[in-house]
Amino acid sequence: MKSLNSIISEIRIKEDKVSRETSHLIDEAYQMTLYLKELLHTTREYVLKEGFKNETEEIEFFRDIKPQILGQLIYYNKVFKIETVCPVKEGKMYQKFFMSQLQELKQEFKEHICVPHFYRYYRSGRSDRDQEYFTRGKINYRDGLNSYVFEIDHQFSTYYDSKVARIMANELIYAYLITKINPEEPSSTLLHSGESTKDIFWTDSKNALIELIYALYAAGVISHGKIGIRKITLVFQILFRIPLGDIHHSFHRMKDRAGSRTSFLDHLKLSLEQYMDKGL
Template identity: 60%
Template sequence: MQKQIYSDALLRILKHEQQISLESLQIIDESYQMTLFLREVLGELKDHVITFGFSDNSEEIEFFRTIKPQILGKLIYYNKLYRIETACPCPVTSGKLYQKYYANELHHIKEEHNDQISHSEFYRYYRSGRTDRDHEFFELGKINYNSGLSSYVFEIDHHFSTYYDYKVARILAYDLLLTYLLTKISKEAVESRYNEHDICWTDSKNALIEMIYALYCSGSLSSGKVGIRKISDKFQQIFRIDLGDIHHAFHRMKERTGSRTVFLDHLKTSVENYMDKDLV
């Protein structure tokens, strides 16, 4: 029964994460919404654990080694992501200033990770996949204060943390942040190699937005499991174009007189005309 509750919580998070990704137009909004949701789920699990406890030691170890760190790790990740994106001073999404900002953020999290996590004995234990000391690290009331722990240990809720579950969460959050920032930097590095001979978008911005929404609404990309923001980001990256507020532009299209899909109609006519030429 307990394990089902934990599994349900992780499934709820996955589904909510997918839904928010589909609905959010900006990573700032996505990270903020996920931070609120993950705090709520973690609070519910805390109430359950404090009220009902664990059926045995193995369940307790699994919870603090695997279940809670997955949730807390994502909470740390999304909260940090929100802070990174809201602090970004760049008015545009490319260029040297843009790349330098994310490179600096990457440097900071690597330094913090090295100082606080990666040089510890516990880090080597966890990364190696060992389980022989799990009873020391992932059971309540087993904290060894003689091992020179961080002062954070005195601030934790000892009814809902073994201290090391937080360490695992930090490791998982670091992995997620590392992937995100490296993607940001590599994206800019690829874009910096583009020149005037590369493929670029030469029609109107509204035309491209129309096509992006068509692909999104039809579920043609990733079986419909990718959000409009991510599709838009990819097209802006490919064609090196800033589409601005595509959500607002789409709502203006809905109010058009006559055809509301001018560009899509044009595409259909162009293809049919090309086909007819082959018949001549």
């Protein structure tokens, strides 16, 4: 059985490859949907054939590994569906369309994702009931579960692994919709921190910030490397109130730079060393 880090790494490598080879988000979302669907299928075949060495491995798979694949699959499939029915490219109708999609997402969260007892358990990082939630054959129908519990593959699902996947997908879709609704000032939608952050803004080029974001992403130093580049980018857009646009293609243009491909990071290193030398 592949580890969580191995699965995440595979998906990240595929995302980067697809983003290089596609020019539109629709194409990227479609190709990633096909890839993740196949990855989920081959993972299911492996599980049904090989099983798990012990209960600990089974819990890790249904709590961490499968939700990573399924969550990304739900996300990319949703992005594809939204992008292919978007009525226009800009203007009030465009804004209204994505606002309606956000409202639908909130309603779906209330109806299908926010099961109070499990959502609190998952969000708090607890593990004392993992055996109940993430091993097969332990579904408690007295909890009043959603009806799709009767449609799941009980050999390849504990029901709650799908809940985790939907939580992950919900966060990714939310971030995507927010940047669509208000790309120029995402902070006004997500942050309510008052006057204290108004003097914080990015004063170098957008490419410099993208270089920094990719360096942090590649090093896996944010959330143990478990979140994607789009979500990290959203955080920086919010913090610095700057729209970064299509970061994938900006990054891949950097790879073909003449001279140093990491000019901004080189500048940071030099600046820090000079600052350190001042205190000698």
